[in-house]
Amino acid sequence: MREELERLKAETIKEIQGATDSFALNEIRVKVLGKKGTLTAILRGMGGLSPEERPVIGELVNRVREEIETVLGERGRIIAAEEQNLRLAQEEIDILLPGRKPKMGHSHPLQLVLEEIEEIFLGMGFTIAEGPEIETDYYNFEALNLPKNHPARDMQDSLYITAETLLRTHTSPVQVRTMEKTCPNPIRIIAPGRVYRRDALDASHSPMFHQIEGLVVEEGITFGDLKGVLTVFVKKLFGENRLVRFRPSFFPFTEPSAEVDVSCSCSGKGCRIC
Known part of the structure; x- marks a missing residue:
């Protein structure tokens, strides 16, 4: 069993050093140190050893576990740094690129x-x-x-x-x-x-x-002031050439009542508005 443990340690360390990403490293951890891992199976088989061999092999198993965990930790830190550097390279921001100017809004x-x-x-x-x-x-x-x-x-x-x-x-x-x-x-x-x-x-x-x-x-x-104000307003808003017409109308809440008509911008030629 001593030779088996030494061989397991050597093979596991070799696999760990060959792992290229954290996923592969975790698979090795589970395969060797997990509940159904190789080293765990050896521990469970120690019941068949003699009382003299049991403490010796137990100490060896613990030493092998510690060495494997140490190598796993060292390799894990290296891989984590490599993966972080890769992410940073992919997410690199070129501060020399021209900035994006916000789009200027405008009034409705x-x-x-x-x-x-x-x-x-x-x-x-x-x-x-x-x-x-x-x-x-x-x-x-x-x-x-x-x-x-x-x-x-x-x-x-x-x-x-x-x-x-x-x-x-x-x-x-x-x-x-x-x-x-x-x-x-x-x-x-x-x-x-x-x-x-x-x-x-x-x-x-x-x-x-x-x-x-x-x-x-x-x-x-007077009503003349109303006509004057509305005429000035229409010509200021729509143009001096617009014609303005006041015509009597009915509104139940005003007396007298009138409506205002304004000539179209097409000057009577006909368009989709008029």
């Missing part, structure tokens, strides 16, 4: 138009007013003289959150809030923002869209 087209509209009205002496998008029924309807049975409510299928809270259906609540804060001083504001309706999504409808409205409260203001 809606935001660009909104900013242009605001600049036009600021140039005419207006200020920008804002309000919450989640409104109370009072500010969205009642304070605008739209009681529960008012026909205008039928024109705006609202998105209610609670019985008295909803997503605003227009930016008009901003007018009420501004008048509460400003009264009795003159007012000249525009109120741009997102509004919400229970509309099916298609080419011309959306459950969320943008509105902009203005409010002027001042002595001597």
Whole structure:
């Protein structure tokens, strides 16, 4: 058995030194030192030895195990270093390569138009007013003289959150809030923002869209002032050559009511827009 142990040690050390990766090294460890390994089998066979041989062979087995474990540890450290160097070489970062510049973002087209509209009205002496998008029924309807049975409510299928809270259906609540804060001083504001309706999504409808409205409260203001402001706005936004037409219309919440038509950029030649 002594010769068998010496031969096992020599063969195992040779295999260990020939291992090229940690996986192969672990296979050798299991094959020799594992629960079903060669050296473990020899230990289990010591029961058949004489009482005199048992301590001698036992000491030899322990010495062989220690030598194999020492060689395994040394070879394992070498292989681990080699594998790490290989990984580092594969993951090498060339710090001399030019950096990747982040892509520059840009404003959304809606935001660009909104900013242009605001600049036009600021140039005419207006200020920008804002309000919450989640409104109370009072500010969205009642304070605008739209009681529960008012026909205008039928024109705006609202998105209610609670019985008295909803997503605003227009930016008009901003007018009420501004008048509460400003009264009795003159007012000249525009109120741009997102509004919400229970509309099916298609080419011309959306459950969320943008509105902009203005409010002027001042002595001597007439419908002519409204026409003048809107005409200047249209020509500033769309171009000086645009034609503007005011025509009577019906809205259950304003009196008098009118709509504004603007000529197309094709000058009447016909295009996919008009």
